[in-house]
Amino acid sequence: MKFGYHNPVRIRFGVDLLQACRELESNRILLVTSRGFSARGLTAKVQEVLGKRVVGVVDSITPNPELSELVALKNTLIRDIGEFESVLAIGGGSVLDSAKFLSVRGDVVVRDNGLVIIEGDSSIVSKPIFAFPTTAGTGSELTKWATIWDSKAWVKYSLQSDSLYPHTALYDVNLTRTLSRENTIATGLDALSHACESIWNKNANPISTHYALDSIKLIVRILPDLAENLQSFELRESMLYASMYAALAFSNTQTALAHAISYPITMRFGVPHGLACSFSIPLLLDCLPKCEAREILSPLSGAIQELFATLKVSTNPRDYGLDSVMIEEIFASLNARAKNGVFELEEVKRIFLLVK
Numbered sequence: 001m002k003f004g005y006h007n008p009v010r011i012r013f014g015v016d017l018l019q020a021c022r023e024l025e026s027n028r029i030l031l032v033t034s035r036g037f038s039a040r041g042l043t044a045k046v047q048e049v050l051g052k053r054v055v056g057v058v059d060s061i062t063p064n065p066e067l068s069e070l071v072a073l074k075n076t077l078i079r080d081i082g083e084f085e086s087v088l089a090i091g092g093g094s095v096l097d098s099a100k101f102l103s104v105r106g107d108v109v110v111r112d113n114g115l116v117i118i119e120g121d122s123s124i125v126s127k128p129i130f131a132f133p134t135t136a137g138t139g140s141e142l143t144k145w146a147t148i149w150d151s152k153a154w155v156k157y158s159l160q161s162d163s164l165y166p167h168t169a170l171y172d173v174n175l176t177r178t179l180s181r182e183n184t185i186a187t188g189l190d191a192l193s194h195a196c197e198s199i200w201n202k203n204a205n206p207i208s209t210h211y212a213l214d215s216i217k218l219i220v221r222i223l224p225d226l227a228e229n230l231q232s233f234e235l236r237e238s239m240l241y242a243s244m245y246a247a248l249a250f251s252n253t254q255t256a257l258a259h260a261i262s263y264p265i266t267m268r269f270g271v272p273h274g275l276a277c278s279f280s281i282p283l284l285l286d287c288l289p290k291c292e293a294r295e296i297l298s299p300l301s302g303a304i305q306e307l308f309a310t311l312k313v314s315t316n317p318r319d320y321g322l323d324s325v326m327i328e329e330i331f332a333s334l335n336a337r338a339k340n341g342v343f344e345l346e347e348v349k350r351i352f353l354l355v356k
Contacts, residue, residue: 003206004205007142009141011171013240015170017170018045026053026085026128027085029085030057030058031043031046031050031054031058031059032095032098032102033057033058033061033090034134035060037090058077064094064147065148066150067148067149070098070148071108086127086167089141091134092133092134093139093147096133096141096166097159100140104159129167130167130168130170133171134178136188136242137186137187137191137274139247139251141166142165142169142244142248143165145254146160149267154268156335174233176239179230185223186272187274188219188226188242189223189274189278190274190277190278191247192223192278192281192307193255193281194215195213196281197250198246200256201254201293202339203252205253207252208249211248211249215243215246216300218245219242224307224310254340256338257345258277258278260338261276262277262280264333265321265322275313279314279316280317282308283317286351287344287347293342318355318356327353331352
């Protein structure tokens with residue numbers, strides 16, 4: 001067997017946010033975070049620690065960041081603060097993805113292939129990103145992709161480049177302890193989707209599959225308990241491990257069919273990403289053709305089914321707005337991620353249509 005595996009992100013696990021900020025070897029830092037982070041007083045504490053090294057603060061990032069808003073924000077930053085040397089990103093997937101967009105030197109444009117790409121003189125270049133995830137699920141701190149949305153055009157874009165891997169992923173368990181039960185479940189199921197999709201993936205390799213299996217086993221064991229014990233440091237730490245393992249898996253494979261199905265559901269019906277990309281996992285497990293991925297996942301199928309039942313998360317497509325017309329429309333316009341999977345798409349569509 002021939003395969004390759006690559007992930008250049010430095011990992012620092014179990015750090016304290018403020019102490020890690022003191023140790024950053026960077027000047028002229030752009031701090032990118034969320035309103036919630038600022039409302040809890042943490043932005044001010046980070047600014048106090050870093051002092052004049054922070055040249056700008058962006059805390060207006062919203063879920064599912066919009067292309068037009070990010071372009072306008074980037075132009076404003078260029079006008080108001082000029083050059084910055086690095087980006088300190090503290091937040092969930094939307095914050096980390098936005099930080100990647102803002103880190104790019106040069107223009108971000110839309111090409112005919114539907115991807116958000118970067119125009120430059122020679123190659124894509126971005127500023128170093130120091131990423132503190134505040135959720136255990138998206139994995140953006142360990143990947144080279146960013147999801148950008150255009151809700152008016154009903155389009156989801158993917159910004160991607162090897163230069164968009166963060167410089168360092170820093171994990172402070174305490175940053176995840178303020179997550180609500182709803183967000184804890186949604187982001188945990190997002191990680192589950194990353195792990196499963198990296199296994200039923202044409203780009204899978206033994207290393208990615210190893211990480212994915214470790215992630216799945218942790219999630220099915222930990223997430224139900226965590227949903228009932230949100231302040232548990234030990235359970236939060238284990239979920240961060242699970243999210244990190246899933247990210248190390250799909251950073252080399254990309255996502256696949258479950259994510260491809262999810263994007264129009266999130267855009268049209270406002271279903272949180274973690275639920276939109278995960279509710280189909282049990283159904284897709286049943287749709288797997290005879291292949292290595294089916295053999296690998298079969299022993300875990302029952303535990304995954306039980307997980308959704310325990311968390312009371314519906315796995316019925318109809319509960320997420322997918323009537324027959326919508327199912328036909330989604331499968332007629334699946335993006336490139338769907339092709340990463342090992343599924344026979346017509347058979348999957350047939351099964352989705354049969355669910356009542």
